Amino acid sequence: xxxxxxxxxxxxxxxxxxxxxxxxxxxxxxxxxxxxxxxxxxxxxxxxxxxxxxxxxxxxxxxxxxxxxxxxxxxxxxxxxxxxxxxxxxxxxxxxxxxxxxxxxxxxxxxxxxxxxxxxxxxxxxxxxxxxxxxxxxxxxxxxxxxxxxxxxxxxxxxx
Numbered sequence: 001x002x003x004x005x006x007x008x009x010x011x012x013x014x015x016x017x018x019x020x021x022x023x024x025x026x027x028x029x030x031x032x033x034x035x036x037x038x039x040x041x042x043x044x045x046x047x048x049x050x051x052x053x054x055x056x057x058x059x060x061x062x063x064x065x066x067x068x069x070x071x072x073x074x075x076x077x078x079x080x081x082x083x084x085x086x087x088x089x090x091x092x093x094x095x096x097x098x099x100x101x102x103x104x105x106x107x108x109x110x111x112x113x114x115x116x117x118x119x120x121x122x123x124x125x126x127x128x129x130x131x132x133x134x135x136x137x138x139x140x141x142x143x144x145x146x147x148x149x150x151x152x153x154x155x156x157x158x159x160x
Contacts, residue, residue: 030079036077038075042059075099096116121151
């Protein structure tokens with residue numbers, strides 16, 4: 001009877017150890033948001049030739065579109081990954097791509113602008129303060145400001 005209990009303890013320990021080890025992985029866990037492979041897909045879009053239906057077929061529905069101008073489509077790709085164990089699971093930003101497409105009134109692509117993570121760092125924002133009632137900010141300005149805030153604070157945690 002004693003040998004049977006000893007065998008069961010070893011067998012149970014072996015099963016538990018295999019469950020714990022099998023759930024561990026050495027691969028990075030990448031969280032993806034937006035359109036996959038945006039940089040590669042945007043190269044297939046040609047100005048003055050591609051129409052809105054082609055864009056939606058290739059990229060899907062836009063991540064966001066202009067509130068005032070329906071002819072401005074914005075696509076986002078963002079990849080984050082858990083960092084090493086020493087950083088206690090902080091997320092690092094791998095890619096942060098934005099594609100801004102401008103269409104004419106017939107739905108033909110007339111202008112495209114692709115911004116990656118490095119381009120976002122080079123965007124200069126004015127630090128001057130003015131009365132916002134007098135100035136209507138553009139949708140692109142609002143959007144890029146929110147992207148800048150997400151780059152500076154990817155988890156959205158408040159700093160007090």
